[in-house]
Amino acid sequence: MRIRAIVLRIIRQFRHDKRTLAMMFAAPVFILTLVSFIFNGATYSPKMGMTDIPPSIIEQLSTQDVELLPYTDSEAMEALKNNEIDAVIGIKDSVLQVQLEGSNPTKNKAVLMLIQKAFSPSVANAMGIAAPHVSYLHGSVEMTAFDNFGPVLVGVFAFFFVFLIGGISFLRERTSGTLERLLASPLRKWEIVCGYVAGFGVFTFLQSALIVWFTVNVLGLMMEGSFGLLLLITLLLTMTALTLGILLSTYANNEFQMIQFIPLVITPQIFFSGLFDLDTMAPWLRWLSTIMPLKYGADALRDIMIRGEGWNKIAPNAYLLIGLSLVFMLLNILALRKHRRI
Secondary structure, three states, X not given: OHHHHHHHHHHHHHHOOHHHHXXXXXXXXXXXXXXXXXXXXXXXXXXXXXXXXXXXXXXXXXXXXXXXXXXXXXXXXXXXXXXXXXXXXXXXXXXXXXXXXXXOHHHHHHHHHHHHHHOOHHHHHHHOOEEEEEEEOOOOOOOOHHHHXXXXXXXXXXXXXXXXXXXXXXXXXXXXXXXXHHHOOOOOHHHHHHHHHHHHHHHHHHHHHHHHHHHHHHOOOOOOOOHHHHHXXXXXXXXXXXXXXXXXXXXXXXXXXXXXXXXXXXXXXXXXXXXXXXXXXXXXXXXXXHHOHHHHHHHHHXXXXXXXXXXXXXXXXXXXXXXXXXXXXXXXXXXXXXXXXX
């Protein structure tokens, strides 16, 4: 009977905790459905630019699963630099010239396998062309999968830990009564929010600096761009995570409920951050990535670390992260005004 009483108490407790029930039953179904859509996407077809190649080579390439786009030499290089195509193919002195964009080893491999399949030694000899000469715009043949995914992982871990720790820390400020006392003081709501963001931001900066230094100097991750820009984007990404974590913590009553946000807030962002190829996803699914802060940070980190891009290239993503942080701060202020005791 005593065991039965404990069982009934737990059942009653869960019946009144709708959020936990949703996490137990709805969240796994949601995540599994999302994973199913991602992994059951279309097979990736490389995009290749052509520059003055004979019709016979075009015909041979057309037998493969590839999207061929005609360009002039200057247009092809511009498209390659903008990551609009995976490779440029041309002919020089009877040698097939293949220049890869190079920042994604998976796409590099897809292009090289396609070229190898289309122009086997017997086919190449019959067409009077030499074995392909391969060059890279970014990266090299030694580039590893970790070099490709590393910038994304830097963003993922920085975002995850700041979101969780920042949210839980603010939650403790509220449950301990500190925030309530601040709300009763002459301080304005925006001053409270800015104070918390700045205070937590000091440790966010230190964490960002440690992560960036460790990945570049200890793990030896590829680093082609500016260390300062890398630190800046990591800091902007973590500030977005901090302001979002503080905002969502206003709707949690304890640390466990804060952790429950992970499947709904963090996990989808990881899927759409660039760890998986967005080009193979359905258009409606790909659209979801546009509302994921982590994607903008990961794209900028890849541009800096792999492609060596400067401020002009990463500025749009940086401004988006700044804008998102300001929006989340504004929502935090509104949440403080709406709830006298959050």
